[in-house]
Amino acid sequence: MAVYLYDGSFEGWLCVLSEITQRNLEPVDITTEQNFNGDLFAQPIIIDTEVAVARRQWTQLVSDLNAEVRKQVHRVFLSELPGVEIKLCQFVSLLRRKGTGHWKDFSRPEVVWFHEVLKKMHREEHRMHAFTRFHLGADGLLAACIAPDFNVLPLIGDFFARRFADQQWLIFDERRQYGIFYNLANVSYISFPQRITSDHFTVSNLSADEQSFQHLWHTYFKNVNIQARKNMKLHIRHVPRRYWRYLSEKLPDSM
Amino acid sequence: MNFDRVSEKLSILADAAKYDVSCASSGSKRKNEGGLGNAEGMGICHTYTEDGRCVSLLKILLTNHCIFDCAYCVSRRSNDVKRAAFTVDEVVGLTMNFYRRNYIEGLFLSSGIFKNPDYTMERLVQVVKRLRTEERFHGYIHLKAIPGASPELLKEAALYADRMSVNIEMPTEQSLKLLAPDKNQEDVLNPMRYLKTAIEENRAMQKVEKKKSLFIPAGQSTQMVIGATPETDWQILKLSEGFYKNMKLRRVYYSGYIPVSENNLLPAPGTPVPLVRENRLYQADWLLRFYGFKADELLTPDAPHLDMQVDPKLQWALAHFDQFPVDINKADLETIMRIPGIGLKSAYKIVAARKHAKLTEDHLKRFNIAFNRARHFLALPAAESRLKSPTPNQVRDWIVHTSSSKYKPNFSPQLKLF
Numbered sequence: 001m002a003v004y005l006y007d008g009s010f011e012g013w014l015c016v017l018s019e020i021t022q023r024n025l026e027p028v029d030i031t032t033e034q035n036f037n038g039d040l041f042a043q044p045i046i047i048d049t050e051v052a053v054a055r056r057q058w059t060q061l062v063s064d065l066n067a068e069v070r071k072q073v074h075r076v077f078l079s080e081l082p083g084v085e086i087k088l089c090q091f092v093s094l095l096r097r098k099g100t101g102h103w104k105d106f107s108r109p110e111v112v113w114f115h116e117v118l119k120k121m122h123r124e125e126h127r128m129h130a131f132t133r134f135h136l137g138a139d140g141l142l143a144a145c146i147a148p149d150f151n152v153l154p155l156i157g158d159f160f161a162r163r164f165a166d167q168q169w170l171i172f173d174e175r176r177q178y179g180i181f182y183n184l185a186n187v188s189y190i191s192f193p194q195r196i197t198s199d200h201f202t203v204s205n206l207s208a209d210e211q212s213f214q215h216l217w218h219t220y221f222k223n224v225n226i227q228a229r230k231n232m233k234l235h236i237r238h239v240p241r242r243y244w245r246y247l248s249e250k251l252p253d254s255m
Numbered sequence: 256m257n258f259d260r261v262s263e264k265l266s267i268l269a270d271a272a273k274y275d276v277s278c279a280s281s282g283s284k285r286k287n288e289g290g291l292g293n294a295e296g297m298g299i300c301h302t303y304t305e306d307g308r309c310v311s312l313l314k315i316l317l318t319n320h321c322i323f324d325c326a327y328c329v330s331r332r333s334n335d336v337k338r339a340a341f342t343v344d345e346v347v348g349l350t351m352n353f354y355r356r357n358y359i360e361g362l363f364l365s366s367g368i369f370k371n372p373d374y375t376m377e378r379l380v381q382v383v384k385r386l387r388t389e390e391r392f393h394g395y396i397h398l399k400a401i402p403g404a405s406p407e408l409l410k411e412a413a414l415y416a417d418r419m420s421v422n423i424e425m426p427t428e429q430s431l432k433l434l435a436p437d438k439n440q441e442d443v444l445n446p447m448r449y450l451k452t453a454i455e456e457n458r459a460m461q462k463v464e465k466k467k468s469l470f471i472p473a474g475q476s477t478q479m480v481i482g483a484t485p486e487t488d489w490q491i492l493k494l495s496e497g498f499y500k501n502m503k504l505r506r507v508y509y510s511g512y513i514p515v516s517e518n519n520l521l522p523a524p525g526t527p528v529p530l531v532r533e534n535r536l537y538q539a540d541w542l543l544r545f546y547g548f549k550a551d552e553l554l555t556p557d558a559p560h561l562d563m564q565v566d567p568k569l570q571w572a573l574a575h576f577d578q579f580p581v582d583i584n585k586a587d588l589e590t591i592m593r594i595p596g597i598g599l600k601s602a603y604k605i606v607a608a609r610k611h612a613k614l615t616e617d618h619l620k621r622f623n624i625a626f627n628r629a630r631h632f633l634a635l636p637a638a639e640s641r642l643k644s645p646t647p648n649q650v651r652d653w654i655v656h657t658s659s660s661k662y663k664p665n666f667s668p669q670l671k672l673f
Contacts, residue, residue: 234307
């Protein structure tokens with residue numbers, strides 16, 4: 001009755017997967033040391049993260065599955081949903097046993113679960129493409145603050161690098177306290193020693209015209225509304241309240 | 256930029272432009288080539304209005320001055336509203352600055368017709384040319400084609416825009432003549448025809464010359480006003496089908512009439528917007544484009560109205576009840592798509608899953624289909640308390656009473672005391 005503990009990173013999970021495949025033994029649960037609740041019967045076994053092991057397992061996955069499925073496995077891992085580590089291992093074992101074609105076999109509950117999480121991830125990524133609002137700083141840097149439900153930062157960098165290729169930008173995840181930064185050549189991860197909140201982006205260090213453009217956006221948003229068709233329930237379904245603090249047009253009229 | 260003046264102009268000209276409901280920013284293939292922005296693949300809705308509509312583009316009129324007097328339009332010549340006009344600099348400045356901050360996917364530019372159609376179209380072309388060539392903007396641009404504009408201007412615009420559209424507004428020539436006597440349908444259809452031919456010519460030329468040049472990559476669209484005039488749903492659907500088949504349009508939009516004027520030819524101000532009818536028309540439009548239906552299958556001149564209580568696919572299935580029940584494990588994809596309660600994605604999932612296992616009721620319940628609706632049309636082992644061989648009307652009553660439609664309050668016979 002083993003519970004495997006790992007460090008929470010994707011490389012760590014790959015090492016756990018490698019351990020499971022080698023020993024051909026499925027643990028009861030896979031979790032991080034912080035989340036482990038001390039089960040009476042379970043033996044906690046700590047799996048160390050070794051980069052070489054992780055890399056080997058990653059290459060092994062592309063030959064066992066294929067490049068597309070492997071990419072989606074990584075995506076599902078980033079959802080950070082409870083139980084995702086063990087369910088993903090079960091999914092990968094299923095595909096290794098039955099063949100990669102079964103990843104669309106919706107008669108199996110593991111496959112249905114996998115695609116449900118994938119759909120959630122896609123939706124959150126798409127929302128982040130939509131709701132990331134940049135503020136132009138006095139130093140010419142465009143900075144944005146977001147708080148996605150899932151860890152989508154590693155997945156949205158490419159989109160913004162292609163679109164805003166001619167300006168430096170920074171997107172910061174307030175919940176997870178790290179960000180991505182584009183320096184006109186490539187995208188890299190960035191973090192700060194102190195705790196950063198969205199106020200750092202919206203209040204301090206803004207360029208001269210920034211407030212005016214936000215006001216113009218506010219004006220536009222107000223005037224695009226058709227009162228005769230008002231439907232707040234539909235509106236909130238599309239723009240849930242938890243995103244409102246990052247969207248300048250939803251903040252109360254400050255001007 | 257004089258922010259106060261631009262702010263005032265923006266309130267007037269965004270307000271006037273909002274009745275053009277086209278909001279798509281998808282379907283283009285524009286890559287970023289050393290400038291700002293791109294327009295590839297899926298569109299993005301950066302926010303939503305309080306009535307639930309998507310805001311993905313900066314949708315404005317260049318000016319709301321207009322020489323015409325169409326009774327259904329808020330900017331008609333005889334209406335006493337504040338008039339304003341943007342300069343080319345202001346439009347370019349707004350677009351670039353909003354885009355940089357990721358507020359929008361691009362620009363949607365329309366205009367009232369001032370002086371004459373060509374003069375107006377020329378100014379519109381100036382804006383998009385500046386954006387593409389001087390500012391190196393590669394985001395999405397949706398440009399209106401002004402009815403009556405000359406082909407050279409249309410062709411030049413198409414080199415810079417991702418989509419162009421011209422609104423048919425009234426579904427029939429008679430309605431148009433009644434409400435806008437200065438206009439005729441040919442002025443609207445001519446730009447559409449010209450652009451359709453130009454797109455085909457450009458495509459043929461690209462095959463020969465092997466040169467990639469974008470020419471309205473997201474195609475054309477149009478818009479019809481619903482509920483202002485007495486056309487039937489059948490007439491409207493036949494018109495849409497014609498647009499898709501013959502004019503090769505990508506989208507037809509249906510805009511429920513919002514009464515903006517006191518005119519005894521039109522519904523009075525205060526008349527509720529026909530939202531349910533608009534929704535049913537969009538559902539029927541989807542059936543035409545994605546589900547392989549023809550307009551004549553859904554409606555006929557004798558039964559020209561869409562059912563308001565049930566969606567068009569269910570309406571069709573009840574009228575053709577002899578084609579059901581369907582065996583989910585044997586039927587082909589086209590038949591499965593016609594089962595009420597099963598959408599496109601679920602139909603593909605079913606066809607993919609049945610390669611691995613024979614599908615049972617339990618499997619189907621996991622597929623995210625409207626199972627309570629679809630069960631009446633599927634060949635499943637007989638369930639406990641269901642009637643054997645019900646009539647279509649019994650099935651319809653069953654579904655209407657057990658489902659919770661978002662429009663139910665409109666149809667409830669209960670007294671509303673509060």
